[in-house]
Amino acid sequence: xxxxxxxxxxxxxxxxxxxxxxxxxxxxxxxxxxxxxxxxxxxxxxxxxxxxxxxxxxxxxxxxxxxxxxxxxxxxxxxxxxxxxxxxxxxxxxxxxxxxxxxxxxxxxxxxxxxxxxxxxxxxxxxxxxxxxxxxxxxxxxxxxxxxxxxxxxxxxxxxxxxxxxxxxxxxxxxxxxxxxxxxxxxxxxxxxxxxxxxxxxxxxxxxxxxxxxxxxxxxxxxxxxxxxxxxxxxxxxxxxxxxxxxxxxxxxxxxxxxxxxxxxxxxxxxxxxxxxxxxxxxxxxxxxxxxxxxxxxxxxxxxxxxxxxxxxxx
Amino acid sequence: xxxxxxxxxxxxxxxxxxxxxxxxxxxxxxxxxxxxxxxxxxxxxxxxxxxxxxxxxxxxxxxxxxxxxxxxxxxxxxxxxxxxxxxxxxxxxxxxxxxxxxxxxxxxxxxxxxxxxxxxxxxxxxxxxxxxxxxxxxxxxxxxxxxxxxxxxxxxxxxxxxxxxxxxxxxxxxxxxxxxxxxxxxxxxxxxxxxxxxxxxxxxxxxxxxxxxxxxxxxxxxxxxxxxxxxxxxxxxxxxxxxxxxxxxxxxxxxxxxxxxxxxxxxxxxxxxxxxxxxxxxxxxxxxxxxxxxxxxxxxxxxxxxxxxxxxxxx
Numbered sequence: 326x327x328x329x330x331x332x333x334x335x336x337x338x339x340x341x342x343x344x345x346x347x348x349x350x351x352x353x354x355x356x357x358x359x360x361x362x363x364x365x366x367x368x369x370x371x372x373x374x375x376x377x378x379x380x381x382x383x384x385x386x387x388x389x390x391x392x393x394x395x396x397x398x399x400x401x402x403x404x405x406x407x408x409x410x411x412x413x414x415x416x417x418x419x420x421x422x423x424x425x426x427x428x429x430x431x432x433x434x435x436x437x438x439x440x441x442x443x444x445x446x447x448x449x450x451x452x453x454x455x456x457x458x459x460x461x462x463x464x465x466x467x468x469x470x471x472x473x474x475x476x477x478x479x480x481x482x483x484x485x486x487x488x489x490x491x492x493x494x495x496x497x498x499x500x501x502x503x504x505x506x507x508x509x510x511x512x513x514x515x516x517x518x519x520x521x522x523x524x525x526x527x528x529x530x531x532x533x534x535x536x537x538x539x540x541x542x543x544x545x546x547x548x549x550x551x552x553x554x555x556x557x558x559x560x561x562x563x564x565x566x567x568x569x570x571x572x573x574x575x576x577x578x579x580x581x582x583x584x585x586x587x588x589x590x591x592x593x594x595x596x597x598x599x600x601x602x603x604x605x606x607x608x609x610x611x612x613x614x615x616x617x618x619x620x621x622x623x624x625x626x627x628x629x630x631x632x633x634x635x636x637x638x639x640x
Numbered sequence: 641x642x643x644x645x646x647x648x649x650x651x652x653x654x655x656x657x658x659x660x661x662x663x664x665x666x667x668x669x670x671x672x673x674x675x676x677x678x679x680x681x682x683x684x685x686x687x688x689x690x691x692x693x694x695x696x697x698x699x700x701x702x703x704x705x706x707x708x709x710x711x712x713x714x715x716x717x718x719x720x721x722x723x724x725x726x727x728x729x730x731x732x733x734x735x736x737x738x739x740x741x742x743x744x745x746x747x748x749x750x751x752x753x754x755x756x757x758x759x760x761x762x763x764x765x766x767x768x769x770x771x772x773x774x775x776x777x778x779x780x781x782x783x784x785x786x787x788x789x790x791x792x793x794x795x796x797x798x799x800x801x802x803x804x805x806x807x808x809x810x811x812x813x814x815x816x817x818x819x820x821x822x823x824x825x826x827x828x829x830x831x832x833x834x835x836x837x838x839x840x841x842x843x844x845x846x847x848x849x850x851x852x853x854x855x856x857x858x859x860x861x862x863x864x865x866x867x868x869x870x871x872x873x874x875x876x877x878x879x880x881x882x883x884x885x886x887x888x889x890x891x892x893x894x895x896x897x898x899x900x901x902x903x904x905x906x907x908x909x910x911x912x913x914x915x916x917x918x919x920x921x922x923x924x925x926x927x928x929x930x931x932x933x934x935x936x937x938x939x940x941x942x943x944x945x946x947x948x949x950x951x952x953x954x955x
Contacts, residue, residue: 343847343851344844344847345848346844346847346848347851481848481851481855482848483852483867483868484845484848489852489867491852491855491859491864493855494859519840520840521840522837522838522840523837523838523839523843524836524837524838525835525836525837525838526836528838528843528873529661531843531847532657532658532846532850533799535850535851536658536798536853537798537804538851539851539854539858540796540806540808541806543854543858544806544809549798552798552799
């Protein structure tokens with residue numbers, strides 16, 4: 326096998342109370358990546374469709390993640406010197422949208438390369454390589470987008486040292502509505518406005534909610550999931566960066582959304598719902614709230630993607 | 641039915657990373673309470689065995705909780721004026737031990753009174769009444785001991801306003817070892833030494849752990865439970881109040897304990913283990929660490945009590 330086509334999903338990190346630890350994978354949108362193994366050493370990005378990404382390879386997430394993968398592969402198998410990759414990226418997930426565009430690129434290429442080389446690495450190793458791509462994109466090697474992109478479903482990052490990630494049980498009627506207001510919020514800026522210290526009383530509320538959210542997912546208790554989707558620490562600060570955030574949230578919940586919040590560091594906003602029907606109505610409400618505003622936007626309705634990144638053989 | 645005997649369990653609150661939100665019920669030790677319905681209005685505590693508790697009824701946890709119960713009962717059923725209770729308490733759980741002595745009294749009497757009066761109240765209402773007893777004992781109406789005492793198992797208090805409590809799934813091989821060093825730590829003092837503000841980075845570690853602990857319980861993944869039983873916020877401060885805390889913890893984990901921490905606000909220390917055999921060895925290690933110290937202590941080994949408070953008819 327010399328070439329594969331990879332579908333790499335958008336992801337929602339910072340799942341309300343699960344700030345920095347819980348993320349999930351979506352079925353839509355997803356990037357398409359064509360990855361070819363080559364006998365010519367080095368990594369070459371031949372084409373990028375759909376957006377402009379850095380030409381400088383050191384700043385390109387897919388390049389950096391794959392370079393890290395290749396370095397580790399060649400440390401493991403010392404005779405494998407003549408390996409290179411050719412990449413073609415079709416970016417359907419807009420960079421800067423807050424739904425894991427960089428993670429999709431990074432996760433996609435390392436997952437694909439692993440298949441092409443006979444699966445030498447585990448998922449947790451692939452996540453670690455993809456995190457190096459994230460470091461280029463946002464300044465920190467966070468795992469809360471690449472983990473669900475690679476493992477699928479809803480994932481929890483318990484710890485970074487050592488890296489400890491669990492795929493949580495998810496009720497199958499859980500759907501996601503997303504609105505991506507096309508304004509720019511840099512992850513680094515969104516980080517800077519957060520406080521370094523928080524009230525103990527707020528932290529306790531947050532970890533009560535996160536415990537209950539995890540319990541709600543395992544028990545398939547949509548009421549408990551709904552009550553737990555509350556973020557008393559980050560949302561009150563970051564929401565000011567997103568037009569009509571509270572109106573959006575209120576109206577989505579009125580129509581039946583379980584709850585939601587800011588996706589990643591924004592500007593996208595996500596809402597969870599029980600079942601396709603309500604999720605579609607929630608997305609309609611998102612459109613309705615944003616259509617009078619002078620802001621371009623896109624909306625998506627998607628089930629949770631249980632498989633994560635997928636591939637098809639092409640050569 | 642005029643009289644019942646109640647067995648009300650000891651409980652462990654502040655389950656490591658689950659500070660202020662997760663607690664569990666034990667099979668041993670447990671208090672015994674004899675409760676009689678009377679036609680003579682008022683509440684009378686006739687005897688207390690095993691310890692000295694406040695004579696002033698307003699400071700007695702069982703009295704206050706039952707008084708609150710009775711007030712709510714008479715608000716609900718306006719004709720029921722001629723109801724009173726007689727109480728006899730056999731305290732096997734030492735007050736100030738940190739394993740829910742006051743909660744056992746409060747939970748026991750309201751649970752028993754509810755049976756005697758034909759179950760007019762739900763568990764969540766009983767927890768609320770018992771919390772009024774806790775307010776007398778420690779200054780705050782916390783629920784993290786009375787909830788597991790009444791519901792059994794491992795409970796999570798998601799929120800106080802409104803009161804929202806979930807009983808979590810628990811793997812049936814989970815056992816608890818307890819050591820109660822007989823030194824005095826007042827809950828109010830243990831609260832005062834805590835910081836009002838904490839680092840965001842620490843809070844994120846804590847809620848990663850609590851999410852993973854809940855996931856570990858549902859998945860019956862003892863490894864994940866073990867890795868999650870970490871408290872980076874409260875334990876580093878409160879542990880200084882407990883003799884040989886870190887030696888105790890280290891040696892218990894060496895022999896096979898999954899992990900543990902301070903029970904409630906101390907001075908008791910708990911350790912969780914997989915299975916009776918390891919739990920008993922862990923308790924032996926506790927004895928071994930404490931026997932050279934000039935501190936009296938007691939140890940217990942118990943499975944998790946899935947039923948919580950229980951009763952038997954006596955009249």
